[in-house]
Amino acid sequence: MIPEISLQPSVGVRRRMLVERVIKGVLAAMAGVTVVTSVLIVVALVRPAISFFGDVNFLEFIGGVDWKPLFKPPHFGVWSIFVGSLWVGSIALVVAIPLGLGAAFFLSEYASPRVRSIVKPVLEVLAGIPTVVFGFFALNFVNPNLVAKLWPVGDVGTYSVLAAGLVTGIMILPTVASLAEDAMASVPDALRQGAYALGSNRREVSTSVVFPAALSGIVAAVVLAASRAIGETTIALLAAGSKAQLSGNPGEEGQTMAGFIGFAGIGDQATGSTGYQSIFAVGALLFVVTMLLNIASIRVVRRFREVYE
Amino acid sequence: MTSLPSLRAEKTPSRSAKDLVFRIFMFAGIGIALGSLATLLANVIIEGAPRLNLDLVTSMPSARPRRAGIQSAIFGSLWVVLTTAAISLPTGIGAAIYLEEFARRDRWYNRLIELNVQNLAAVPSVVFGILGLAFIKRGPLGLGSTVITASLVLSMLVLPTVVIVSREAIRAVPDSFRQGSLALGATKWETVRHQVLPNAFPGILTGTILSVSRALGESAPLLMLGALTFITFNPTGLDSQYTVLPIQIFSYISSAKQEFRPLAAASIVVLLAVLLALNAVAIFLRNKYQKRW
Numbered sequence: 001m002i003p004e005i006s007l008q009p010s011v012g013v014r015r016r017m018l019v020e021r022v023i024k025g026v027l028a029a030m031a032g033v034t035v036v037t038s039v040l041i042v043v044a045l046v047r048p049a050i051s052f053f054g055d056v057n058f059l060e061f062i063g064g065v066d067w068k069p070l071f072k073p074p075h076f077g078v079w080s081i082f083v084g085s086l087w088v089g090s091i092a093l094v095v096a097i098p099l100g101l102g103a104a105f106f107l108s109e110y111a112s113p114r115v116r117s118i119v120k121p122v123l124e125v126l127a128g129i130p131t132v133v134f135g136f137f138a139l140n141f142v143n144p145n146l147v148a149k150l151w152p153v154g155d156v157g158t159y160s161v162l163a164a165g166l167v168t169g170i171m172i173l174p175t176v177a178s179l180a181e182d183a184m185a186s187v188p189d190a191l192r193q194g195a196y197a198l199g200s201n202r203r204e205v206s207t208s209v210v211f212p213a214a215l216s217g218i219v220a221a222v223v224l225a226a227s228r229a230i231g232e233t234t235i236a237l238l239a240a241g242s243k244a245q246l247s248g249n250p251g252e253e254g255q256t257m258a259g260f261i262g263f264a265g266i267g268d269q270a271t272g273s274t275g276y277q278s279i280f281a282v283g284a285l286l287f288v289v290t291m292l293l294n295i296a297s298i299r300v301v302r303r304f305r306e307v308y309e
Numbered sequence: 310m311t312s313l314p315s316l317r318a319e320k321t322p323s324r325s326a327k328d329l330v331f332r333i334f335m336f337a338g339i340g341i342a343l344g345s346l347a348t349l350l351a352n353v354i355i356e357g358a359p360r361l362n363l364d365l366v367t368s369m370p371s372a373r374p375r376r377a378g379i380q381s382a383i384f385g386s387l388w389v390v391l392t393t394a395a396i397s398l399p400t401g402i403g404a405a406i407y408l409e410e411f412a413r414r415d416r417w418y419n420r421l422i423e424l425n426v427q428n429l430a431a432v433p434s435v436v437f438g439i440l441g442l443a444f445i446k447r448g449p450l451g452l453g454s455t456v457i458t459a460s461l462v463l464s465m466l467v468l469p470t471v472v473i474v475s476r477e478a479i480r481a482v483p484d485s486f487r488q489g490s491l492a493l494g495a496t497k498w499e500t501v502r503h504q505v506l507p508n509a510f511p512g513i514l515t516g517t518i519l520s521v522s523r524a525l526g527e528s529a530p531l532l533m534l535g536a537l538t539f540i541t542f543n544p545t546g547l548d549s550q551y552t553v554l555p556i557q558i559f560s561y562i563s564s565a566k567q568e569f570r571p572l573a574a575a576s577i578v579v580l581l582a583v584l585l586a587l588n589a590v591a592i593f594l595r596n597k598y599q600k601r602w
Binding site: 016017019020023024026027028030031032033034035037038040041044045047048098099100101102103104105106107110119121122123124125126128129130131132133134135136137139140141170173174177196199200201202203204206207224227228230231232233234237238258261262265266268271279280283286287290291293294295297298 | 318319324327328331332334335336337338339341342343345346348349352353356399400401403404406407408411412421422424425426427428429431432433434435436437438439440442443444447465468469472496497498499519522523525526527528529532533534535537555558559562563570573574577580581584585588592
């Protein structure tokens with residue numbers, strides 16, 4: 001007689017499968033926390049921003065240049081702090097793009113492994129300096145010793161947009177350098193060797209072979225760095241000043257969007273007041289601007305990446 | 310007699326000039342980056358030197374510059390960073406395990422989580438402060454300006470980075486380990502627990518030390534949470550009021566009294582020393598346990 005064989009999983013196997021499913025669920029929930037965070041950010045920004053625009057004319061917000069939300073009577077023209085952010089962001093990029101790319105070319109194409117193993121950790125240290133320290137550096141060293149002495153237009157006071165922008169540029173320099181270097185390092189050696197065989201020297205290989213091949217990664221690095229510069233709060237708060245004004249002279253003081261958020265946040269506004277809600281309206285604008293930059297950066301990499309096998 | 314042709318790229322005056330310009334461009338990049346770091350360090354050390362003594366770390370913050378210190382800020386930072394690590398590390402590593410080992414790439418929600426982590430890592434830190442202000446300090450949770458409020462906000466802030474670095478460490482474990490384990494009848498989770506995690510552990514540790522050390526230097530989101538107040542006592546629990554090093558430094562820098570500047574500089578030296586020590590530990594662990602498969 002043939003004994004009957006059960007094709008059902010044994011009790012032990014069934015328990016293991018159950019454990020497996022529970023653990024998978026717990027891990028998935030942990031991954032879900034990141035999505036919940038994003039949703040909470042959007043909800044946190046949108047609800048007070050909507051009630052803000054119930055009190056304040058949207059056209060005044062988007063078109064006005066007078067930003068005094070905590071004064072009486074208040075003015076809500078966001079243009080002046082938006083331009084403040086653009087100033088700090090552009091100055092930072094003017095500093096960080098050439099210097100960061102120079103550093104990346106050096107590390108990826110020129111440096112010997114020994115030099116690289118010293119320079120790269122030092123750049124990582126620079127990347128790890130807290131922003132409050134950069135703020136001190138801007139206020140205590142760069143503004144009085146460099147900007148105030150060398151800037152030719154007008155008088156430079158205790159605070160200046162220029163000092164904040166320059167130091168923000170130094171802050172994002174390691175980001176540009178290390179991401180651009182990653183992009184250059186992923187260019188296959190065969191391309192370089194081909195160019196050398198045709199009689200190119202090291203500089204020509206770097207600029208005409210490696211640079212175009214790594215361009216998508218480099219652009220993504222720059223866009224990501226721009227987003228970090230525009231969102232930087234503490235440096236702007238300490239070094240740029242707190243006077244929101246539309247000015248063409250970066251030697252003057254000014255306020256950025258992130259700087260205003262920090263400034264108003266410190267002031268402990270009463271919940272529900274228009275001043276409190278203005279934090280969220282500006283926060284929503286800042287979030288949208290930086291998110292567009294982040295998505296642009298991710299898309300540039302996906303779309304234009306040259307895949308070498 | 311024939312001479313061998315030179316295989317080096319030919320030198321011409323215009324080429325040499327361009328090479329020189331390019332070299333200057335590169336050395337300016339490296340030089341200004343390293344020079345700024347050196348200037349910054351020299352500036353805080355020289356400025357802070359008169360205040361760099363034991364009194365700095367044993368005294369409480371005070372309105373009088375001569376007697377002020379940073380003791381409560383050091384203890385506050387310890388509380389906040391350890392709590393942040395306790396919240397963000399299990400969550401972040403769990404999320405990384407899910408994305409690397411369990412998630413099916415062809416499902417839209419898994420791709421959404423991935424894109425979301427990438428995007429969240431680049432959201433300005435002050436925006437996390439706004440989130441904390443609306444939901445955790447005030448609003449639904451209403452926890453006030455306490456250690457737990459700060460830790461929850463900083464946990465959300467470092468979570469994406471923890472996920473990204475842990476995923477990289479998990480991905481570096483060769484697939485043959487997994488296949489061997491699965492072939493012997495282990496389930497997916499048993500494989501992860503006994504093969505993947507032990508081998509990925511050094512990489513996870515190094516990466517997460519670096520991401521949590523970011524929480525130690527963060528100031529912007531905490532400014533939004535009302536941390537900028539005078540705290541002259543050490544935290545006693547999660548529901549205790551607190552101050553942290555970066556916030557105390559911010560407060561000393563922005564004080565109207567110039568006498569606080571050396572104190573701010575000396576506190577910066579302390580903060581940087583702690584961060585450098587954490588970095589050194591991370592690099593040491595990386596070199597000690599680095600494996601090549």
